[in-house]
Structure formats: C-alpha cells, structure tokens
Amino acid sequence: MSVAELKERHLAATETVNALRERLKQRRLSLLDTDVASYARSQGRTPVTFGPTDLVCCRTLQGHTGKVYSLDWASEKNRIVSASQDGRLIVWNALTSQKTHAIKLPCAWVMTCAFSPTGQSVACGGLDSVCSIFNLNSPTDRDGNLPVSRTLSGHKGYVSSCQFVPDDDTHLITSSGDQTCVLWDITTGLRTSVFGGEFQSGHTSDVLSISINGSNSKLFVSGSCDGTARLWDTRVASRAVQTFHGHEGDVNAVKFFPDGNRFGTGSADGTCRLFDTRTGHQLQKYYQQHDDNDSDTPHVTSIAFSISGRLLFAGYMNGDCYVWDTLLAKVVLNLGSLQNSHEGRISCLGLSADGSALCTGSLDSNLKIWAFGGHRKVV
Template identity: 40%
Template sequence: KLSPVFSRVSPAPLSASSSFLFCGLQSGETLASLKKESDSLKKKLEEERGKLNDIELHQVAEKVEMLGALSIKTKRLLKGHGNKVLCMDWCKDKRRLVSSSQDGKVIVWDAFTLNKEHGVTLPCTWVMACAYAPSGCAVACGGLDNKCSVFPLSLDKNENLSAKKKAVAMHTNYVSGCTFTNSDMQLLTSSGDGTCALWDVESGQLLQSFHGHTADVLSLDLAPSETGNTFVSGGSDKKANVWDMRSGQNIQSFESHESDINCVKYYPSGDAFASASDDSTCRFYDLRADREVAVYQKDSVIFGASTVDFSLSGRLLFAGYNDYTINVWDVLKGTRVSVLFGHENRVSRVRVSPDGTALCSASWDNTLRIWA
C-alpha cells in the first residue's frame, strides 16, 4: 500500500541543486505536502504495529526466577595507550584482544599475561574502530582518515606491520565501525558519511553499499549465524536499521530513541538486538515481533549509554555509560542487577569474550579492564 508514495520521494539528500527531484513531483505536490503524507503514514504504521502489542517482555518474564547476586570484579588492567581507548575486539581464540586509541596506536594484547604482542602506529589519531579477523591472523582498523586498513599478524614479534598495511575501505567521512564477515575475505564498515559498505579485502573492491541513514552511522553489528546475511546499524538519525547484505536493502527499521544511537548489538540467538543511546536508555528490539519489547532505564541513570553487549546466555545486558560506570541489566525483567565501578572516564566499549567467561571494557581513561 505504501510503495506508490515512497517511490515518488527520492532518498537522495536534498540540496538547492537537487532540481532533478522536483521533476518527479506531480501536480499539486510540494516537498512539504509529501513530508506531511509520509509522517501520517508513519503514524498509521505505528498504530498498526501497536494493535499487535499484546504483552510486554517483563510481564512474560514474571514467572522467571530472579537472578542471584553477581560478583564481577576487575581481574586485569591493561595499560599502554597514551590517550582515550576508543574500541576493542576479542580474537576467536578467547585469549587475545585488539584495541585502538586516540593516540593513533593499535595494540594486540594477550589478556592472560598482559603482554603486548603487536603494536602499530597509524598516520592519524582517533582510531575509532578495530576488529579481529575470524582466523586470528589479521586485524582491521579505521578512523578519522576515512579508511579502513587490514594488518596481517605474524609470529615474528619484530616484524614491521605498518609495511604490510593494506587499505581496504575508503569512505568520504570518518570510519566509525568495522567488522569482518564470517571469513577474513570480506569487511563491513560504517561511516560518518551516512552509509555502510561491504568490501573485498583482497582487491579492496566495494561489493555492496547500504544507503538509508540520514546522518552519521555510529555502529554496526553482524548477525551471529554462520550464514550471517544480515546486519544492524545505528546512527545519529536516532534510527536502527537492519540490512540484507546480499541485496543491499534496508529490511527493518526502528525509531524509538530520542537521541543518537551509539551502539547496536545482536542478541546471541540473532532474533533480536539491543541499542544504546545518548538519551541514557538502552532498548531491546525483537525482529520477529518487529517492535521494541523492552527499555532499560532508571531515574538515577542520567548519562548517555555508549556501548552494549550481551552475556553468552543472553540473560544479562552489559551497558557502558558516560558517567564511567557499567550497568548490568536483567534482559527479561528489565531491572538493573549490578553496577561495575573502576574506570575513571567514559566507557567507550564493552565486549564479552567468545566463551562468555570474561568482559572487557575500554575507556577514555586510557586503559582496558577485564572483568570476571
């Protein structure tokens, strides 16, 4: 029913020079009237969605047992960066991790011994994104240089990794996030230019681009299935979009936050995802129900949420905030079960290790902490 209206509205950004857009307007139509029509259709969609909302998640979970007291403490403190740590990612071997910082460095750590196994200095500071390849043999990173580069890792600690750097992705604005797909051969990136893109690592060719956000894309996450063909992205336009990697189409969209979405993360089953926003809430969306099913908030939590991740079972949601804390939420009941203190500045990233036994947090206090 909706397609005839939307097919007349070009998704291209508006500018004074967009004269081609006005050729598509039919008589009696103006941009203002189309916007009004689109807003009323959105409202109707929300009403139709609302009719299907029979019960809230916390009501379904009333009979579920309460969680016992959590005892999560800092077990390791990783020091070595000279400025804000902006991103980190675990290796599939559950032992190594990579971190990137505003000091322009990317460091590969052994989380057991705290040894720094590799260090790379990039030509630009603010390395905002980093990711470990599934094989553990390479890392990717990107930031304010608008590029995403891949470094192969070798057993030779003295090898000059910078010489082997390969620029894979090129955006027209900063790179805010990157992740490998289920192989080392493809890289998915999100950018301040409002797009996400899929790249071939070997040739650096653009395989697919994803247009649908109207402002900076700040985060992305790949669906956790083996045949992961979908991913979710969140951005400054307050939208979380789900994409089909094969067609490049935006297949689902959620817009309930009141401010920028800083982070999106899939639920372990792949049927849902969580988002963290500057509006100081985290939200939980069920893809099958096509709606938001829970909001994690408290009156005492007034700072923006910058990052989220789930425990391995999916029962806990770890959320890092700008007030230097990590709040632990009960996903089903919507209550806060613990607060982790330790960082001395904004928490920029939390990631649960692949085996679920530890949590790593990166912070603007120049350190990373491993909690267990």
C-alpha cells in the first residue's frame, strides 16, 4: 500500500471517528433532560445562606516577595506550603502565621507545590521541567538552605501540577506542558507510568492540573489546554478511561468531588462544571454573567469543594473568589467583595483537611486564611 493510500485511509478514518464522536455527543445531550440545579429547584431546595460572620478573613500570611502561584494544606489543619515567583517555598503555621521553613529553590520559576501525606516532605515543580522533593527534617547546609532530597527528571516540558498519592509518601503524580502525566516512585526517582504522549487517547496540548481520587487512589483526573478533562487509571497507563468535553477554553483546574464519583473543573472560558465519572455526563455548569463581551469573562484559575460538596470555591483572574452552591448553581458569597480581600488575581486556593478554613493565594504575594464560623465547617 502506497503512502498516498495510507494517508487517504487515515483521513477517512479520522472523519469517521469525528462523526461518531458528534453523534455520541448529540445522543448524550438528548438523554440529559435536566441538570442538578433544575432538579433541586423542582424539589423545593433553597440556596445556602451566609451571614456576615460565617466566613471571614482571620489571617494574612505575609512573607513572599513575589507572586504566589500554588499552595497546599498538610493533612493536619495547621500547616500550609506555598510557592512563589520569589523562588521560595514557605511552610507556614496557619494558627500563628509563623514561617517554619523558607526553602530556596533551584529554579525560581515554580508553578506548583504539595505536601506529602505524612507532612514530612514537600514537592514542587515549574519551568525547569523537574519535580524537586524536600525532606523537611533534613539538616540545612552551611548557608542555611534545605537541600533537595530527590529530583524527578523526565518531563520534556514545564511541570504544571504535582500531587502525592494519598497515604503514600513514596509515589507522586505530575502533569506537564509536554502533554503527559507521570506516576513517580520517589524512592528510586524513576517513572512508574506515563499517561498520554504517544498514545492517541492522551491530551493533545499542555496538561495544566491533576486531582487524585480520595476514595480510589488508582484513579486521577487531568485538565488540559485542549479543553478536555480525562480520567486515568494508574493500572492502565496506555489510554484514558474517559474523556470529558464541554469547555471552550483551557481547563485550568480539576478537583474530585468528596464522594469520588464526580469531579469539578475550572476553565479559561469562565465556567466551572461538574462531571459524573460513572456516566460521563456533565451534571452542572457554574457561570456568572459578567458582560456581553466574552473576552471580558474572567478565567477560573483554581477550585475546591467543601467537605460535603455542597459548596464550590472558585478563584478568578479578576480577583473574585466565588462560593457556589453546587446544588442550585448560585453564587452565595464573593470573597473578593469582603473586607481584607486580595488586591490581585486569585492564583490558588485550598481547603483544610477538616473543612474549617479556606486558604487563598494571590499575585499580590499574600495568602489569606478564611475561617468558617459555627456550623459552616461541616457544610
């Protein structure tokens, strides 16, 4: 068979696949006769309400001299690690605002950071295309710097996100601008599995975010500049389990719902969405109308769920931080409008393990801790 014939057959096959994909999309839309909010309203459900003291800024963590790009809570509620363009990781005591570690990084262009499950180590990655691991119990060198305990090298593009596998300090998953995700064995520094890349079921553009399923750590979801989110099983690295379409821009953030059966996304198209991993359906779209001009719609940069899943926290490029009622798709609070809010874009956010506090990071170089009053910590 000649090259020209092969190209012709490949083109015909691609057209067939695209046609089948469109038919599947239309079939799913025909079956999706309602969304979560419409059903909840039909059942007489009412939105969550917030009083003036239900969520307040109780602390501002000051110490970074550059834009804050990432943060993560330790499994216990009082420690936070943050990564900044000033080239440092800072580990904070969230109760006292004190810094317990200020780690000088090999590369200042850091994009992500994460605590290990035991809280003994932190990881970070960025434009140097590697993931660096620091053991917080290691002695500092003669200059007072904490040495890198392990360097994970292998990505061919920037490291956009990293997360330790729950209950396992020895394995970590990264996402990268090289269109892949990688599962690493930290003890050896080697790649255990690569997700995407040469496989056609992988992402076709930069992977920006990942979230590991808290109920089943073998599963994780990724979001990409190709506008899709994909579900992966670490036991089957060759292809994505499912691909989720719907967004019209980069998927900047993904986060599993507390029950592990659904996950949320935040996108450059200005929307957050809720998907079901069992059916592959989009369950809800969270969108606040801003302007007739779509170019003015602020991008979603980061998301998190409350411990019950009733609230969705979403940070935006314009400095807003909406608290959505996930059931009724209503904004019930905008942290950007409250006293002591950030003065710049919200770049990252995260909820403490017990659900009692939210931390937000911003390009204004500060982090803020928002405390829930009374019953709010269990929402």
